[in-house]
Amino acid sequence: MEYQITTKTCALIGIGEEETMAVEKDSKTFIPQKATDILKSNCEYYGSSLEGRLKGSQHQLGMKYKLPLIIENSQEIIFFPTISPKVVGCYWIALNNIKEYRKNGFYSIITFNSGLELNIPVSYESLENQIFRATKLLLITRKRQNKLK
Numbered sequence: 001m002e003y004q005i006t007t008k009t010c011a012l013i014g015i016g017e018e019e020t021m022a023v024e025k026d027s028k029t030f031i032p033q034k035a036t037d038i039l040k041s042n043c044e045y046y047g048s049s050l051e052g053r054l055k056g057s058q059h060q061l062g063m064k065y066k067l068p069l070i071i072e073n074s075q076e077i078i079f080f081p082t083i084s085p086k087v088v089g090c091y092w093i094a095l096n097n098i099k100e101y102r103k104n105g106f107y108s109i110i111t112f113n114s115g116l117e118l119n120i121p122v123s124y125e126s127l128e129n130q131i132f133r134a135t136k137l138l139l140i141t142r143k144r145q146n147k148l149k
Helices: 035-045 052-063 124-149
Strands: 007-016 019-024 028-031 069-072 077-081 090-093 097-105 106-113 117-120
Touching: 007 035, 019 035, 035 052, 035 069, 052 069, 052 124, 077 124, 090 117, 097 124, 106 124
Parallel strands: none
Antiparallel strands: 007 019, 007 090, 019 028, 069 077, 077 090, 097 106, 106 117
16 A cells, blocks of 8 residues: 555545645655555555445435545545545545635635635536545444444
């Protein structure tokens, strides 16, 4: 595994066919891998598969596209894509690190808990929809875990 996603990871940004920038609370790291490969290896590291996680999200949400992804359950590390994950410029955003978001013309700005801001090339409405999907997945997961207690 090239890069380990933790609670400090704010975003994974595809910047080339085989390169991703990992944005953390206090640093940026360039990784010579696709974002989806990083997500795949991290799902495996935390005990699942990317395919299994996506299938679980699809089942829980009843949706098929731009699905949020639970990377690690106990720490509630959930990422969501801003556009189709097949597109090189897809941003994968960590739900739990978002402090606020706002419109910036045709784009959106996300402010993370650390104060770091990212200008995201996606409309405010699309970003908000993805945040709602990821939040819904988080709430469904919490509810199911609480039933087990």
